[in-house]
Structures are given as structure tokens and as C-alpha cells.
Amino acid sequence: MIRVVLPAHLRALAHINGEVHLDIADLVTQRSVLDALEARYPMLRGTIRAHDGGPRRAFIRFFACEQDLSHSPPDDPLPAAVAAGAEPYLIVGAMAGG
Amino acid sequence: MSAVRVLVGTRKGAFILTSDGRRKQWEVSGPHFAGWEIYHVKGSPADPDRLYASQSSGWSGQVIQRSDDGGSTWAPVGNKFAYQGTPGTHQWYDGTPHPWEFARVWHLEPSLDDPDTVYAGVEDAGLFRSADGGQSWQELPKLRGHESGPSWQPGAGGMCLHTILLDPVQHGRMFAAISAAGAFRSDDAGQTWRPINQGLQSEGIPDPDAEVGHCVHRLAMHPSRPDVLFMQKHWDVMRSDNGGESWREISGNLPTDFGFPIDVHAHEPDTIYVVPITSDAEHFPPEGKLRVYRSRTGGDDWEPLTAGLPQQNCYVNVLRDAMAVDSLDSCGVYFGTTGGQVYASANSGDSWEPIVRDLPAVLSVEVQTLS
Numbered sequence: 001m002i003r004v005v006l007p008a009h010l011r012a013l014a015h016i017n018g019e020v021h022l023d024i025a026d027l028v029t030q031r032s033v034l035d036a037l038e039a040r041y042p043m044l045r046g047t048i049r050a051h052d053g054g055p056r057r058a059f060i061r062f063f064a065c066e067q068d069l070s071h072s073p074p075d076d077p078l079p080a081a082v083a084a085g086a087e088p089y090l091i092v093g094a095m096a097g098g
Numbered sequence: 099m100s101a102v103r104v105l106v107g108t109r110k111g112a113f114i115l116t117s118d119g120r121r122k123q124w125e126v127s128g129p130h131f132a133g134w135e136i137y138h139v140k141g142s143p144a145d146p147d148r149l150y151a152s153q154s155s156g157w158s159g160q161v162i163q164r165s166d167d168g169g170s171t172w173a174p175v176g177n178k179f180a181y182q183g184t185p186g187t188h189q190w191y192d193g194t195p196h197p198w199e200f201a202r203v204w205h206l207e208p209s210l211d212d213p214d215t216v217y218a219g220v221e222d223a224g225l226f227r228s229a230d231g232g233q234s235w236q237e238l239p240k241l242r243g244h245e246s247g248p249s250w251q252p253g254a255g256g257m258c259l260h261t262i263l264l265d266p267v268q269h270g271r272m273f274a275a276i277s278a279a280g281a282f283r284s285d286d287a288g289q290t291w292r293p294i295n296q297g298l299q300s301e302g303i304p305d306p307d308a309e310v311g312h313c314v315h316r317l318a319m320h321p322s323r324p325d326v327l328f329m330q331k332h333w334d335v336m337r338s339d340n341g342g343e344s345w346r347e348i349s350g351n352l353p354t355d356f357g358f359p360i361d362v363h364a365h366e367p368d369t370i371y372v373v374p375i376t377s378d379a380e381h382f383p384p385e386g387k388l389r390v391y392r393s394r395t396g397g398d399d400w401e402p403l404t405a406g407l408p409q410q411n412c413y414v415n416v417l418r419d420a421m422a423v424d425s426l427d428s429c430g431v432y433f434g435t436t437g438g439q440v441y442a443s444a445n446s447g448d449s450w451e452p453i454v455r456d457l458p459a460v461l462s463v464e465v466q467t468l469s
Contacts, residue, residue: 009133010158013174043174047158051178059157093157 348397434460
């Protein structure tokens with residue numbers, strides 16, 4: 001089970017309370033996590049990354065295990081603690097705006 | 099008993115105000131989509147319970163929301179706005195070619211007769227259409243693809259397609275306006291387009307009467323007389339009596355002819371409203387006095403409407419999509435300010451009162467008259 005934490009404005013958009021829990025049969029990567037997330041919540045398509053698996057939106061960041069994974073290749077394996085469900089995969093709205 | 103529903107888009111959410119036909123007591127619901135910019139909310143003329151809202155944020159881009167119950171509940175629909183073909187370039191602020199990039203939906207215009215058909219005017223300037231209630235969007239590419247497109251430049255607010263007018267008499271005729279390209283007309287439901295800017299004079303561009311390059315802020319028409327168009331340009335208030343083939347200035351005795359919104363009385367096609375703003379550098383009312391100006395002669399002769407509006411120390415703006423009218427017997431006129439007030443007049447502008455105050459900056463106001 002993969003734990004995903006979304007920023008508040010996207011939780012509101014998708015009517016999500018708390019963490020999202022995803023089961024991913026394949027290799028746990030940023031791409032496979034986002035694919036599964038968007039499959040369950042289609043309204044999130046285009047709000048985290050471009051449509052059709054495109055690049056991350058500029059003011060969205062990806063963190064896990066105290067690492068910034070925003071610039072990591074999307075098909076790299078996520079840390080083992082994320083794959084095991086011990087640590088969440090954090091989708092974060094950058095500190096910007098007003 | 100008739101009723102009125104006012105749809106307000108703000109920098110931090112949408113608000114819906116409702117009243118009976120007397121327009122004395124208002125119920126306010128919201129914020130809907132709290133924290134998001136709501137550029138526009140508009141209802142279908144064919145089904146007043148069908149509403150569309152443009153929701154966006156710098157973090158997460160564009161979302162389109164749809165309500166099928168007059169705004170009580172909402173659901174996101176499609177948000178994929180892909181320019182058709184290779185997008186190409188337009189001019190950037192410095193004159194260099196810049197790739198066309200979708201930023202947001204500025205304006206949603208539901209079809210006059212089909213609740214599932216809706217048009218979207220977007221930044222960078224393009225026109226999209228959905229025929230399935232907003233689930234999917236297809237560009238009408240010949241507007242952006244007009245031969246002048248590579249020369250278009252953005253206005254200070256971005257290169258936005260902000261006005262879409264659908265002709266209720268001549269089927270297939272529609273108008274669009276773009277900052278800062280100008281006004282355009284299609285006579286075949288958006289399949290082909292041509293500029294309609296003859297008579298416009300803009301001192302801020304190299305050729306003041308060029309075919310394109312004018313910063314049109316807003317167009318308006320009365321549905322009974324769609325060949326007559328009114329325009330608030332960056333500077334100048336203009337009128338066309340021939341569907342945009344030519345324009346003449348009607349600024350007349352306005353204290354300043356800079357402004358953003360323009361609208362037409364519901365029952366008097368020659369009664370029009372503008373909100374003069376000091377200048378392009380000072381986006382607030384002259385002398386700190388918030389005045390709507392009304393012409394009952396289709397332009398040239400204007401009277402200030404001040405009753406109930408602040409006449410000192412008022413330095414708000416009224417944005418291009420933030421004025422609307424209802425169609426009750428005594429026409430109601432509404433506008434929202436960047437200071438978060440929505441003012442209403444139930445008597446064609448003779449007197450005003452705020453129907454809500456202290457909202458986030460108002461981006462758009464639309465009104466539905468409900469039977």
C-alpha cells in the first residue's frame with residue numbers, strides 16, 4: 001500500500017479526507033503512483049503534472065523520506081520506505097502566491 | 099414569482115447571491131472552490147440550472163466545474179485545452195516570437211439553445227468549444243490561426259480571449275475580442291474569422307488604425323439588435339451599427355474614456371453603461387468617486403450615476419467581465435469591484451446599494467433572471 005498526501009486545495013477538489021492509499025502492482029515509481037492516483041481521481045488530471053503523463057507543474061513539488069524528488073526521473077524507483085507504506089509520498093504546493 | 103441569481107467570480111472563490119424579484123434581500127452562498135481564482139461563472143440560457151465555472155490556480159492550473167442544479171452542487175469536468183496542430187508563435191512583450199501556451203480560461207459562453215454546448219475563451223488567445231457539457235474541449239483553430247496571429251501581442255494582463263458574443267438572430271454569427279489583438283467576427287459558427295477593427299484608433303501601437311493590435315477590453319450587444327455593437331477599448335468607447343464592419347467613437351462627455359466593462363440595458367437597446375477609470379496607469383475612478391455612466395442615446399451623451407455609490411476615497415477597479423444586467427421589468431444592473439463589493443441597482447442605475455461587501459477582488463459578475 002502506497003500512502004499519498006496531497007495539498008489541501010487538491011484534496012478539496014477531489015473530495016479527499018486525509019491520505020490516499022493506493023495499491024500498485026508494478027514497480028513503485030513517481031509515474032506509477034501518479035498514474036494510479038489520476039486513475040482513481042480523474043479530476044486531478046492536469047493539476048499535478050501535464051495531461052497524459054506530462055511534466056510536473058512548476059509550482060508542485062514531490063517529497064519523500066526528507067528528500068526532494070521533484071527533479072528525479074519519473075521512472076526511478078521510489079524509496080523502499082514509500083513502497084512499503086512506512087513513509088508517505090508527499091505532493092506539495094510550492095510556497096508561492098498569496 | 100421571479101427571482102435573480104448573481105454569479106460572482108473572485109480571486110479566492112465563487113459566490114452565488116440570490117433574491118426574489120424585489121431584489122431587496124440577498125442570500126449569499128460561498129465561497130465555492132475556496133482559495134482558487136474563479137475567472138468566470140455563467141449559466142446556460144437554455145437551462146438556468148446548468149452553470150459552468152472557470153477555476154484556476156498558479157499551482158494546479160485550470161479546472162472547469164459544472165453544476166446541474168443552479169450551483170448547489172458542482173463537479174469537475176474536462177480541463178484539457180490542447181491547441182490544434184502545431185501551436186506556432188505570437189509576439190512576446192519584447193517583440194520576439196513566443197510559443198502559444200495555454201494559461202487559463204477567462205470566459206465561458208454557453209450556447210443560446212443547448213446546455214451541453216459551451217465556448218471557452220482562453221489565454222493565450224484561443225477559442226474552444228465543448229459539445230458534451232464540458233467533458234471535452236476542441237479548439238476552433240481558425241481564429242488563432244488567422245494570418246495576423248503571429249503578430250498578436252499580449253496586453254498587460256496576458257493575451258486573453260475575454261469576450262464571446264453569440265448572435266441570437268443570425269445563426270452562426272459570433273464575435274470574439276482579444277487583448278491586444280482586437281475584435282473578430284465569424285459568420286459560420288467559428289469555422290472562419292476575420293478582424294473587425296476598422297475605425298479603431300489606438301495611439302499605443304505603431305500604426306494607430308492597423309487591422310489588428312488594438313486592446314479591446316469588452317464588447318456588448320443587445321439581443322434584439324445584434325448588428326449594433328458597443329466596445330470599451332483600452333481608451334475610447336466605440337459603437338458599430340453594422341456588425342463590426344466599422345466603428346465610431348461615442349465617448350462624448352465621459353470624464354475619461356478608459357475603462358473595462360460595458361453593458362446594455364435589458365429592454366432599451368440604446369441605453370448603455372460604462373465605468374470610467376482614470377487612466378491606463380491609474381486603474382481607479384477619477385477623483386476617488388465611483389460613478390457608473392449611462393447613455394440613453396446609444397453613446398455620446400452620458401450622465402453620471404452616483405446615488406448609493408461612494409463619492410470619496412474610492413480607489414477600486416471594475417474589471418471587464420464584472421458587470422451584468424437582469425431582465426426583470428425594471429432592469430437590474432450589477433457590478434463588482436476589486437475591493438470586493440458587488441453593487442446592484444434595481445432601477446436601471448438610478449440608485450445603487452451593495453448587495454455584498456468585503457469579498458475577495460471580484461473578477462466577474464453574471465446574472466440569471468429566473469421565472
